[in-house]
Amino acid sequence: MCGIYFSTKLYSADLVKVKLEKINFRGPDFSKFIRIDNQVILGHNRLAIIDLDERSNQPFSYLNLHIVFNGEIYNYKTLKSELSKLGYSFTTNSDTEVLCALYHKYGKACLSKLNGMFAFVIYDSASKTIFGARDRFGKKPLYFSLVNNELECASQPSQIAIGNQFKISEQAVEAFFTYRYIPEPLCIYDEISKLGAGCCFSFNLNNREFIIEKYYHLPNNSETYKGSYSEALEELEDLLTDAIKLRMLADVPLGCFLSGGIDSSTIAALASRNSAEQLKTFSVKFDLEDYDESPYATNTAGYLKTNHTNIPCKITDGIAVIESLNKYYDEPFADSSAIPSVLLAMATKTKVTVALSGDGGDEGFLGYNFYDWIYKAHSVFNIPYGLRQPLAIMLNSLPNDRLQKIANQLKQKSLDDFITNIYRLKSEFYTPKNNVPIFEKDILINNNHYLQKASDYNINFWLANDSNVKVDRASMSASLEVRSPFLDYRVIEFARTLPIEYRYQKGNKKRILKDLLYKYAPRELFDRPKKGFGVPLDNWFRKELKEYLNDTLTKENLNLIEGINSDVVKQKLKEHQSGKYNHSAVIWNLLVMINWIKNKS
Numbered sequence: 001m002c003g004i005y006f007s008t009k010l011y012s013a014d015l016v017k018v019k020l021e022k023i024n025f026r027g028p029d030f031s032k033f034i035r036i037d038n039q040v041i042l043g044h045n046r047l048a049i050i051d052l053d054e055r056s057n058q059p060f061s062y063l064n065l066h067i068v069f070n071g072e073i074y075n076y077k078t079l080k081s082e083l084s085k086l087g088y089s090f091t092t093n094s095d096t097e098v099l100c101a102l103y104h105k106y107g108k109a110c111l112s113k114l115n116g117m118f119a120f121v122i123y124d125s126a127s128k129t130i131f132g133a134r135d136r137f138g139k140k141p142l143y144f145s146l147v148n149n150e151l152e153c154a155s156q157p158s159q160i161a162i163g164n165q166f167k168i169s170e171q172a173v174e175a176f177f178t179y180r181y182i183p184e185p186l187c188i189y190d191e192i193s194k195l196g197a198g199c200c201f202s203f204n205l206n207n208r209e210f211i212i213e214k215y216y217h218l219p220n221n222s223e224t225y226k227g228s229y230s231e232a233l234e235e236l237e238d239l240l241t242d243a244i245k246l247r248m249l250a251d252v253p254l255g256c257f258l259s260g261g262i263d264s265s266t267i268a269a270l271a272s273r274n275s276a277e278q279l280k281t282f283s284v285k286f287d288l289e290d291y292d293e294s295p296y297a298t299n300t301a302g303y304l305k306t307n308h309t310n311i312p313c314k315i316t317d318g319i320a321v322i323e324s325l326n327k328y329y330d331e332p333f334a335d336s337s338a339i340p341s342v343l344l345a346m347a348t349k350t351k352v353t354v355a356l357s358g359d360g361g362d363e364g365f366l367g368y369n370f371y372d373w374i375y376k377a378h379s380v381f382n383i384p385y386g387l388r389q390p391l392a393i394m395l396n397s398l399p400n401d402r403l404q405k406i407a408n409q410l411k412q413k414s415l416d417d418f419i420t421n422i423y424r425l426k427s428e429f430y431t432p433k434n435n436v437p438i439f440e441k442d443i444l445i446n447n448n449h450y451l452q453k454a455s456d457y458n459i460n461f462w463l464a465n466d467s468n469v470k471v472d473r474a475s476m477s478a479s480l481e482v483r484s485p486f487l488d489y490r491v492i493e494f495a496r497t498l499p500i501e502y503r504y505q506k507g508n509k510k511r512i513l514k515d516l517l518y519k520y521a522p523r524e525l526f527d528r529p530k531k532g533f534g535v536p537l538d539n540w541f542r543k544e545l546k547e548y549l550n551d552t553l554t555k556e557n558l559n560l561i562e563g564i565n566s567d568v569v570k571q572k573l574k575e576h577q578s579g580k581y582n583h584s585a586v587i588w589n590l591l592v593m594i595n596w597i598k599n600k601s
Contacts, residue, residue, distance in 0.1 A: 002027040002058070003476075004068035004142075005043035005159055006121040006130070008205065009150040010035070019159045020045055025328070026070075026155060026476045030057045036066055039205060040123050040130070044068045047479050049354060050076075051093040052251050062100035064126040069096050070155055071118035071140045072483070074246035079113060103131070108200060111215050115246065115488065119195075121153050128205040136216040136489050137360075138184070138197025138464030141472060145192045149208040156330045157192050158600075166191045173332075173561070173593070174432035178424050180334040180589060183465045188331045188596075197464040216489075218459060218496065222452045225497040229512070232502055236494065237270075237516055243488035244270050244356065250481075252353035255280035257344065257482075258308065260296025262367065262510055262517055262526055263358030265304075267485055269520040271356055272304050281306040282348045282355070284313050284340045291536050296525070303521050311347040313340055315544040318535055325592070326599045328477040334592040335466050336584075339535045341474035349478040359471055360486030363458040364495035365513045366451055366504040370422050374415075375507065378450050381415040399580075419454050423462060427586050429568035430561075451500055459492065538584040542577050549573070549587065557594045564590075 003026030005019055016033050020043050024031060027045030035041050044058035049072065060067050073079070076095035079102055084090070088101045095116075102110040103122055108131065117139035121132040132153060134142045144153045145160050152160050166189040172182045184194040195201060198216030203209070225232060244267060248254060256268045258281035272279045281304075283297035294310045301308035321342045329338065348355050362368045380388065388410050395407035408426060412418040420443075443453075443460045475482040485491065495503065502512050517526065541549050553573065558566040569590065576583040 002047055002068075002070045003045040003155040003159075004058075004070045004119065004121065004153070005033065005041070005155070006068055006123070006132075006153040007041045007151070008039060008130075008203075009152055010038070010041065011163060015163050016041055016043055019043065019154070019162050022159050022162060023154075023156050023476075025479055028479050030054070032057065032059065034059050034066075036123060037125055037128075039128070040066075042066055042068045042121070042123065047353075047481065049250055049252055049481055050095055053092070056092045056094035056096060058096060060094075060096050060100065062097055063104060064124055065100045065104055066123045066125065067096065067100055067120055069099060069118065069120035071116055071120070071135065072481070073099055073114055073116040073118065074249070074483075074488075075113075075115040077249075107131075108202075108213075108215070111200060115490070117483070117487075119155065130203040130205070131200065132195065132203075133200035133215070134195045134197060136198045137459065137468065137487055137492070139468045139472065139484070139487060141469070142195040143187060143192050144195055144201070145189075146203075146210055147191055151203050151210065157187050157189060158330045160192055161189060164191070170433060170562075174434060174563075176332050176334070176593065177427045177430045177432070177589060179465070180423075180425060180585070181466050181469065182331055182333075183461070197460075197468075218456060219493055222456075222496045223449065223499050225494075225499065225502075229502055232498055233512055233515055236491075236512060237519075239488075239491055239494055240266070240485060240516070241270050241274065243485040243491055245274055246488075247356060247483040247485055248274065250354045253280075253351065254354040254356070255282060255348060255352035256306070256356040257281070257348070257358065258283050258297045258301055258306070259358070260293045260298075260300045260525075261358070262514055263361030263486065265300050265358075265521060265526065266361070266513060266517045267356050267358050268300070268306060269304055269517060272306060273520070279304075279306045280351055281308045282344060282351070283308070283310055284344050285310040286313050286340075286536070287315075296528070300521060300525055303525060309347070309351065311344060313343050313535070315540060317343055318540065319545070319548065322591075322595075324477075326596055328473045329469075330473075332593050332596045333469060333473070334585075334589045335470050336535055336537050336588050338470050338474055341470055342477050345475045345478040345480045345482070349480040352480075354481045354483060355475075357471065357482050357484050358486065359467060359482075359484040360463070360492065361510065361513060363455060363463055363467075364486060364492050365510040366455055366500075367510040367513070368458070369509075371451055371454060371504060371509055372507055373409075373422070374419060374450055374454050375504070377409065377418060378415055380410070381412075381418065385413055415450055416453065419450070419457055423466075425586055425589065427589065429565045429572060429586070429590075431563045431565070433563065449500055451504055452496070455496070463487075537588055538576075538582050541584055541587060542579065546577060549591070552591055552594055553587075557598070558590070560597050561590075561593055 003023040027047045029048045030046040033043035042059040073095040076098040080098045119140040119142035169190045172186045201212045285294035286292040392407045392410035395403045575581045
């Protein structure tokens with residue numbers, strides 16, 4: 001796990017050092033950059049996980065290839081064995097060297113052989129070509145800028161911005177106020193783009209041709225599994241166990257996040273069975289009972305006999321993280337669960353350097369609460385749009401926040417629109433210049449079942465742009481590597497082949513995953529409503545953070561954002577702080593954007 005940098009623009013040594021120092025938290029163990037052929041610069045900040053010896057430091061050279069690589073190739077030992085039989089030799093025990101040899105042998109086709117999370121750039125000094133890629137689901141970030149035929153790549157956009165005068169992207173700001181994050185390929189700067197999840201690029205220094213390709217798509221084979229439920233359960237256990245074993249390979253201490261929910265508990269249960277020593281587990285403890293899952297985590301840890309730590313999260317801790325988010329997230333990012341994620345990572349790093357997580361279980365196995373909403377609402381969309389509109393108008397006129405949200409969904413013209421609208425925010429105080437593009441428009445077209453459509457939306461859009469961004473930046477803030485067995489592409493693909501009723505049966509979300517967990521822990525430990533991993537912003541904004549909120553959302557600060565109606569913001573604040581409505585999501589959006597604008601340098 002590291003921070004990478006690459007450029008064909010030959011900056012001074014001092015400026016390159018500044019670019020690397022900007023994200024030294026991503027890799028505090030070793031930092032270096034090199035120039036090759038007086039044409040390219042490669043830089044790297046290393047967090048040493050596999051083969052801790054300096055021989056595996058980067059930038060790394062292998063034959064005519066030179067690489068900067070962020071992430072882990074979990075199946076590198078198998079690949080190394082295969083390459084050795086083909087005549088390749090190795091001088092390290094690292095996955096970096098294996099990746100170089102694999103690319104040397106197969107070129108772009110090497111990507112289909114990788115099981116891991118990765119973002120890398122390779123310079124071939126023989127052909128004067130550059131190749132870069134990002135993993136299938138976008139677990140690791142890769143930003144790039146191509147200005148005046150000069151290519152610059154980095155793990156975070158602030159690295160590229162240093163030494164350049166870039167313009168804030170209006171389209172990115174508009175998208176942020178719609179989604180709470182900036183979807184790929186957009187970046188907060190016009191001149192920088194995100195390489196998409198499952199994408200690769202090539203750049204030829206001879207003719208300056210730059211090509212981006214999508215090398216991975218979810219297979220269009222949903223619901224093709226023909227085996228029985230018990231057979232599927234057994235196959236899932238074998239597959240998930242293997243994914244966990246691969247992710248437990250490390251030359252540093254390893255632990256596991258444990259919220260006490262289904263996903264993290266399943267990972268902890270299977271990891272405990274495959275650990276040579278007592279597994280260390282970690283959870284966050286909140287002061288407010290409605291947000292605190294630590295008692296459940298403690299009970300689960302006790303049953304699994306893990307070495308468990310509950311990490312207190314107080315309002316003072318939350319404020320400290322809020323003020324530091326810009327440093328780690330680099331772009332406006334308003335998923336408030338980033339706050340406990342950062343706290344969890346920082347506390348976990350005091351005990352281990354690698355942590356397993358349950359991220360991805362909800363996406364593949366239909367676990368989010370909104371799957372219930374879609375299940376209950378899908379038949380409504382059999383009613384003609386014209387007949388639904390009067391009901392929506394009536395509900396929208398009532399002074400009830402929940403009913404107004406229902407009305408907003410009834411206004412959608414189709415079930416597909418309903419699905420894609422779930423994560424969109426309605427910001428009445430913000431008027432964009434342009435219509436925000438529907439970034440998800442091609443995600444839902446290949447599946448017949450509405451719940452599978454929703455799952456694909458999560459995997460293809462929300463996962464890469466929200467969840468994986470949150471986890472990457474939060475973990476890297478503490479120089480902690482987080483590995484997610486549920487995001488093994490084999491697990492994701494297998495889940496999609498299962499019949500819907502294996503995963504969701506009459507409101508029983510994650511059915512097959514629960515039954516797997518119940519083989520190793522009693523059902524009564526988990527028989528409760530699902531909680532999200534978040535912070536009590538609604539309460540904080542009315543109490544402890546009220547003064548901070550009012551000091552930040554001043555008319556002067558609001559005017560920094562074009563399109564904001566400060567009078568409407570003032571009204572929303574009044575409504576929220578009175579307890580009449582919960583506007584915490586859109587208020588948090590504003591706070592994040594203002595803090596980013598004021599601290600972006």
